[in-house]
Amino acid sequence: MAALRLLLALLALLLGPMARAEVLDREALSTFVRPPMSVGEPVSDRGVWELLNSGGALAGYVFETEPMAPIPGFSGAPIDLFVAIDLDGRFIDVRIISQNEPIFVSGLGEAPFRAFLEQYRGLSISQPMVVGTPYGDAGGGSALIYLDGVTKATASVRIAHESLLAATREVVREKMEGVASAPPAAPDPAHEEDLTWADLVRQGIATRHLVTNAEIDAAFVGTTWAHDDPEAQADPSGAYLDLWIVDLGPPSIARAALSPETVERLARFLEITPSAEPILLIDAGRHGLVSEDFVRNTAPDLLTATQDGLPVALRDADLTVGLAEGVPQGTAMILRTDRRLGFDPSRPWTLEVEALREHGSFQPEIGRTTLTAGHSTPERFFLREDATAQPASPVVEALRSRATDLAILGGLLIALLILVGPLMHRVARRGWLTPVRLTVLAVVLGFVGWWGQGQLSIVTVLGLVQAGTEGRSLAFLLYDPFSLMVWGVAILGFVLWGRGLFCGWLCPFGALQEFAHHAGRLLRLPQWEPNAAWDRRLKWVKYLLLAGLVATVLIAPREVETAAEVEPFKTAITVLFVRDWFYVVYAGFWLVLGLFLFKGFCRYVCPLGAVMALGGLLRGRDWIERRAECGSPCHLCKVRCRYGAIKASGRIDYSECFQCLDCVQIIDDAKQCVPRILAARAPIRAPRKEAA
Structure with a gap:
């Protein structure tokens, strides 16, 4: 019956309405404001309030990020931050309101996340900021502000960073710069034009910005670096920067600028990241766009962009670029920005290119000057959404952001169902079973577990129990569609085979334990098995632990997260052993024991296994x-x-x-x-x- 109730709850979740987060009221927001400042009057219906100084005068604004930038985090749920800025757009404070990132909930803890957010204090929204570290010596004096990330949590802090900047830009535009925040524009997929590269140039869709060696030399006149570029002085009329800029978002423009193969690669990229706006840059001069230390798929170290005086986040799209016939040859790269973060491709924006010179051979002094290039793309290529249109829900964004992973997972799950279903007797043949089984388990451990973070947990079951007892929405499960798909197949397995499909084939930690067993056999370690009587007794332990965890939900709900640590899944799978030593020792104990005792945790201790065994009562046949x-x-x-x-x-x-x-x-x-x-x-x- 418990498994049946779980199945019905998940079905109701899939068919039921989504719960929407509510903005904080004055009292709740005031708890984040440091005295002597206080919260004034609301200035929008999306959680923006006046920030008053000790004399009651307007000193800035406070707001939360989720209502304006509900970008799903790595867990699928948005990270909600409290932000306080002054009237010049400088960050006064940034703090955590709520977050559900696995790495910070019970992996590394919130302390590294809080330390990361402290870096924003004193910085201005007008400064270009990226998460990462400067490469080589290009960071000294650079226009880019580098924020130290958090090891093992790069994805989570980057999403928090993007949410913070997107929400802050919106506030600055509307309340401080006087620029109304228009509905976002996006490329119109139905707009078709037969264009060539010559058409792009003639219509100003592809813009060229030429800087000669003489001009760059003039920029360093009177400085320490005036004579540190002999190539520029030897060829004054040569091109230092011969830059072409093209917005590739509109399909007609992309086809005119790129080779057919690159157009296909770009289309696949945009299917995965539909909110990205790709920008093609070609430099036929000496500059080269990036430094020698540049790493692909990161923020370009010599390029920044602004729109309306506010920074635009740029990042390498990591795409191999082939150009169409007639396009100038040179250093070509495709950058991407995100329209969700405030970039409007239908309006003018400015690219800023840093020119560097070195003086001295040992620890040289770096000199730099900034070259600017404006660009705009005709508005006819874009559609602007209705201002009253609602943004996509966090669940829809979670589905979009993990579309590729979900497609691969769907294929793997279908293949697994076929292998253990219609092809079961073929798979079970001598000489086939072990190789097939170990291959599947390796994929489950690597892709479903470590990559996809699809390790199911008793925490989900306890969350359902807690939501049921408190009358809360079950929508939290939809924030993690990857795990939800695994849950769906596991529940289908209850009917077809019992608990065995998940516990035997789909559990990443179970796979890790099975690999430990095979390692023990290869090392010729002694194998220990309890006798039949003790085996029967030990199998009841998991049910007792499950009962204890359910009782914890009802009696001491605040202790649920701690009690659920009886599972070593977070340590071994979610954070890959990057955790406090006692968690690592506990997880390691079960794996070391697995060298001698076959899957001891799975058989005797796993409370999730107890749930799966109860769910297996739905099995309809003896297969x-x-x-x-x-x-x-x-x-x-x-x-x-x-x-x-x-x-x-x-x-x-x-x-x-x-x-x-x-x-x-x-x-x-x-x-x-x-x-x-x-x-x-x-x-x-x-x-x-x-x-x-």
Whole structure:
């Protein structure tokens, strides 16, 4: 019944309405404001309030980021930050309101995240900021402000950074710069024009910005670096920067500027990141766009951009660039920015290019000057959404952001269902089963677990219980569509096979334990198994732990996260052992024990396994074939079953079956199945008796 209620709850979640986050009121927001400042009057219906100084005068604005920039975090849920800025657009304070990032909830803890946010104090929204570190010596004096990220949490802090800047830009535009925040413009996919590169140039869609060696030399006249570029002085009329800028968002423009192969790559990229605006840069001069230390897929170290005096976040799209016929040759790269972060491709913007010179050979002094290039793309290529249109929900954004992962996962799950379903008897053949099984488990561990963070957890089940007892929405599950897809297939497995599909094939930590067992066998370590009586007793431990966790939800809900640490999943899978030492020791204990005891945690301790066993009561059939001789006199399957899931009578205990298919291999094999061997010998014996 517990599994049936879980299934019904998930179905209701998929069909039910989404819960929307509410903005904080004055009282709640005031708890984040440091005295003597205080919260004044609201200035918008999306959580923006006046910030008053000790004398009651307007000193800036305070707001939360989620209502204006609900960008899903790595967990699928937006990171909500409190932000206070002064009237010049400088950050006074940035603090956490709520976040559900696994790495910060119980992995590294919130302290590194809070330390990261402290870096914003005193910085201005007008300064270009990126998460990362400068490469080589290009960071000294650069226009870019580098914010130190958090090891093992780069994705989470980068999303927090983008949410913070997007929300702050909107406030600055509307309340401080006097620039109304128009509905975002996006490329019109239906707009078609037959364009060539010559058309782009003639219509100003591709813009050129030429800086000669003489001009760059003039920029350094009178400085320490005036004579540090002999190539410029030898060829004054040569091109230092011969820059072409093209917005590739509109498909007609992309086809005119790029080779067909690159157009296809760009289209696939935009399917994954639909809010990205790709910008093509080509430099036929000496500058080269980036420094020698530049790393692909990061913010370009010599390029920044602004629009309306506010910075535009640029990042390398990491695409190989092939150009169309007639396009000038040179250093070509495609950058991307995000329209969700305030960039409007239909309006003018400015690219800023840093020119560097070095003086001295040992720890040279870096001199720099900034070259600017304006660009705009005709508005006919874009559509502007209705100002009253609602932004995509965080769930929709979560689906979009993980579209590729979800597609791959869907394919893998379908393949797995086919392997253990229609092809089960072929997979179970001798010589096939072990290689196929270990390959699947390796994919589950690497892709589903470490990459996709699809390790199911008892925390989800306890969250359902807690939401049910408190009358809260179940929408939190939709923020993680990757795990939800795994849950869906696991529940389908309840009906078809019992608990075995998830516990035997889809659990990343279970896969890790199975690999530990194989390592122990290869190392010829002694294998220990409890006797039948202790095996039966130990299997009840997981049910007792499950009952204790449910009781914790009802009696001490604040302690649920701590109690759920009985699972080592977060340590071993979510944060890959980057955690406090005692968590690492605990997870390591189970893996070391797995060298000697076959999957001890899965069989005896896992509370999620207890839930899966209860869910397996929905199983509609006995899918493992049995013969009359199974259990009497033959006990081969029982002896070979490492899970202890076969009774002395030969009956399968499906609540303990992990669907390893070992017994299926035995019963299908005429050379292993004892009843089949005896049946094959019987016709031979009979004639011999008659002859006697």
